[in-house]
Amino acid sequence: MTGVEIAVGYLCAWLVGKARRVAGRADAEVDRGLDAGMDRLHELVSAKLGADPALARAREEAGAGQGEPSERTRQRLVLALEDAAETDQDFAAALKQALAAVREAGPVDVTFATGTAKATGGATASTGVVRPGGTGSGSATAEHTGDASADGTGSRASTGVDYS
Template structure:
């Protein structure tokens, strides 16, 4: 992901995180998002240290405003840090991807969903999120005389 775009996403999520601190929701999805934004904030705060623009963004957001100049200063600080540290950039990208997916992840041959999933079957059909192997909707074939 391009550094400018990545930094823009990070700033956007930081603004959401700072705003949500004052109005934490109790729903599980919100808790997962909050946890992801908390982790993003930890990583950014650890890397940027005492960056005045980050502190100012948190202060402004807490007051219900964010100046475009402050957002730009944080974005530029993130771009510079990520440009000089590919591991930091990769971690930011992973965290942003995780937040954008709603925290849903699946391994090989898995199924992940960031929201409700409804799977139905009718009239002898088969319904599943993931199937590994053969599926039959009828009785298994009986061995005939040549199969014995």
């Protein structure tokens, strides 16, 4: 995955999170460093792309409650950012720095529309974000997760965010 694709992923996560905060559904505990880095990335991209239709569409989709942008919107954002980075070296450098700041703040794990997790006979099955050994750092979000079922002694199944 290129840096631009990662930037689009972060940007989309920011847009979805912003739509939720506006709607009053923000998580009570926000990682401030990560939030600041995501804000900076959004400001940088928004300033460069301005009224670009791909960015406008991503905002519309996030505001409408979509968990992530459509594949077409994501592709259009990637192309718009690639074009901006190719034609403006200062922007490319600033984008690289903004991405580094987000990464330093911790991982941003976002998963949407996971499938079903089913474990039998002592097995473990997980879909979504899995961070073994504790809570980890950075934020994790899961939306529209599938069903989880576990049958038998020692079986464990989870969808969404799993910190075990």
